[in-house]
Amino acid sequence: VLVAPLILALGTDAQRAGLLPRIASGALTSALAAPAAGLALTGDNHGDWAGGGRAGGVQARRAGAGWTLYGEVAPVPDGHRAGLLLVAAHTGGFARSRTLLFLVAGDADGLVRTRQTALDATRALGHLQFRHVEAELLGDQEDADVPGALARVGDTAAAVLACEAVGAADRVLERTVEYVKQREQFGRAIGSFQAVKHRLADVYVQVQAARSAAYYAAWATAHEERVGGLALAQGLEALRSSAGEAIQLHGGIGFTWEHDVQLYFKRAAGDELLFGPVHRLRAHAADAAALFTATEVPV
Numbered sequence: 001v002l003v004a005p006l007i008l009a010l011g012t013d014a015q016r017a018g019l020l021p022r023i024a025s026g027a028l029t030s031a032l033a034a035p036a037a038g039l040a041l042t043g044d045n046h047g048d049w050a051g052g053g054r055a056g057g058v059q060a061r062r063a064g065a066g067w068t069l070y071g072e073v074a075p076v077p078d079g080h081r082a083g084l085l086l087v088a089a090h091t092g093g094f095a096r097s098r099t100l101l102f103l104v105a106g107d108a109d110g111l112v113r114t115r116q117t118a119l120d121a122t123r124a125l126g127h128l129q130f131r132h133v134e135a136e137l138l139g140d141q142e143d144a145d146v147p148g149a150l151a152r153v154g155d156t157a158a159a160v161l162a163c164e165a166v167g168a169a170d171r172v173l174e175r176t177v178e179y180v181k182q183r184e185q186f187g188r189a190i191g192s193f194q195a196v197k198h199r200l201a202d203v204y205v206q207v208q209a210a211r212s213a214a215y216y217a218a219w220a221t222a223h224e225e226r227v228g229g230l231a232l233a234q235g236l237e238a239l240r241s242s243a244g245e246a247i248q249l250h251g252g253i254g255f256t257w258e259h260d261v262q263l264y265f266k267r268a269a270g271d272e273l274l275f276g277p278v279h280r281l282r283a284h285a286a287d288a289a290a291l292f293t294a295t296e297v298p299v
Contacts, residue, residue: 001157003030003086006101009149010139015103019084031079033058033128034088038099038147039154041229042276042284045147058130060089060100067091067102067137069130075274080115080126082106087128087135088150099146102135109133120270122263151226158228158281159217161271165235166214169207169242172264176200176246183251196249203242210238226288232271233281239268 004023007016022028035057038045058071069089079085085104090097104111112129177200180191190196210231217231243265247254254261272278 001160002032002153003084005153005156006032006086006149007138009152010101010141010144010146012140015136015138019103023084028084029078029082030084030086031076031082031126032086032088032153033073033076033079033104034086034150035073036275038088038150039157039275040147040151040284041154041158041232042280045151058087058089060091060102060135062091063134067135069102069104069133069135072127072129074127075116075118075125076128077274078124078126079128080113080124082126085111085128086138087130088146089135098142099150100142100144101138101146101149103138104130104133104135108135118270119273120263120266122267123270123274125274155226155228156221158232158275159214159221161275162210162214162217162228162231162235165232165239165268165271166207166211168264168267169203169210169235169239172239172246172261173200173203173207173242175261176242176249180249190249199245199249203238203245206238206241210234227285229276229281230285232275233278233285236268236271237278239264240272243268 004020007019007023011019019028023030037043057073058069060067060069069087071089073079073087076085083106085106087102087104088099089102090099092098106113110131110133112131114127116125116127118125177191180196180200181189183190191200213227213231213234217228220227243261246261247265250259250261253259256262275281276284
């Protein structure tokens with residue numbers, strides 16, 4: 001979702017031919033090493049993040065005919081084990097810095113990779129350090145619109161994650177409904193109590209709204225509309241609500257690691273930490289649509 005579209009959009013013919021078939025077949029795993037801000041889901045990635053001195057992270061310097069990378073980036077999903085890294089790095093100094101993408105082999109000299117302890121243990125995260133690491137520039141144009149390409153890929157990734165969140169929210173709601181039909185208290189199934197019904201009905205409405213947003217975001221990726229961040233906000237909020245109610249309605253077992261309902265809640269919380277809190281995803285979507293400045297609100 002992240003690396004292959006960038007190679008397709010910005011890579012040379014040789015890079016596409018050499019990498020894309022291997023990525024598609026699963027022979028080569030890949031990871032995008034770029035700060036979440038670079039995906040432009042919670043703000044403009046042409047601003048502070050695009051300036052090397054202001055953003056820090058990874059710096060690129062010329063080394064003869066090639067490039068070397070310095071610095072560190074974290075967290076990187078699957079970054080500690082991917083066979084290929086696509087690294088966003090800044091070059092050109094403080095005043096004239098620009099962002100470029102570089103290809104780095106997972107076993108490159110000077111690359112130090114460690115797995116991070118994550119809130120969501122089912123989504124592996126890596127911490128990458130670059131110590132004079134040789135890298136290959138993606139494409140042959142140093143003036144390519146890398147921030148624009150990252151923003152497009154970020155929106156697509158957000159749409160995919162929104163669909164994942166909706167599916168998870170729907171599944172945990174289904175499991176909770178099954179449980180409250182079986183669990184008895186005070187001589188009757190707890191699902192027969194009106195208060196329990198209302199709580200689950202509220203979650204159902206929220207999940208269906210998030211589903212509609214995710215469907216639209218998936219359609220919009222092919223029609224040059226960027227609403228992935230908004231759909232992701234809806235999906236993560238629905239997943240957090242669904243998982244939170246599941247924990248409560250499962251009673252004592254819902255609060256333990258022995259029951260996997262906690263994994264759903266951690267996925268929602270972990271994705272917010274990775275890609276931006278819900279309120280910032282929504283705020284940036286509103287800014288992008290000029291909802292608070294336009295004289296007419298688009299419908």
